[in-house]
Amino acid sequence: xxxxxxxxxxxxxxxxxxxxxxxxxxxxxxxxxxxxxxxxxxxxxxxxxxxxxxxxxxxxxxxxxxxxxxxxxxxxxxxxxxxxxxxxxxxxxxxxxxxxxxxxxxxxxxxxxxxxxxxxxxxxxxxxxxxxxxxxxxxxxxxxxxxxxxxxxxxxxxxxxxxxxx
Ligand SMILES: [Zn+2]
Numbered sequence: 001x002x003x004x005x006x007x008x009x010x011x012x013x014x015x016x017x018x019x020x021x022x023x024x025x026x027x028x029x030x031x032x033x034x035x036x037x038x039x040x041x042x043x044x045x046x047x048x049x050x051x052x053x054x055x056x057x058x059x060x061x062x063x064x065x066x067x068x069x070x071x072x073x074x075x076x077x078x079x080x081x082x083x084x085x086x087x088x089x090x091x092x093x094x095x096x097x098x099x100x101x102x103x104x105x106x107x108x109x110x111x112x113x114x115x116x117x118x119x120x121x122x123x124x125x126x127x128x129x130x131x132x133x134x135x136x137x138x139x140x141x142x143x144x145x146x147x148x149x150x151x152x153x154x155x156x157x158x159x160x161x162x163x164x165x166x
Contacts, residue, residue, distance in 0.1 A: 125145070
């Protein structure tokens, strides 16, 4: 970069500094660790489900239908067996995740219900947006919130969660 292009390189530096600051706040905010943890757990989890599909369920199917390997099924160059295997893997992973989310939601754990999560939040009785359980005024519509009045759905979640904690 030449000296005659100082303004451009200064602009570039400012832009880079802005990106760096944004990255730093992102990396230090814990979001990155959340993502990394999610990725690691997700990878391990998908391997587990892969094994369940490939080593348990597919072997069961193979034993019943007498097909030693699903993946080798093909019509000419169209290897639909491989696709079927991946499809089954995906459906299995999706249904296992769905059941986990259901179970955790029933136990009142995690942020799995709509409206931005239920952990420490409830729905405003007026505008139905989610606000903190401790909020006395809705941050969305400004209506006064009674700390005791809850949406029936939230009340159910909070009591079931308290049962687990105590
Ligand atoms: Zn509101």
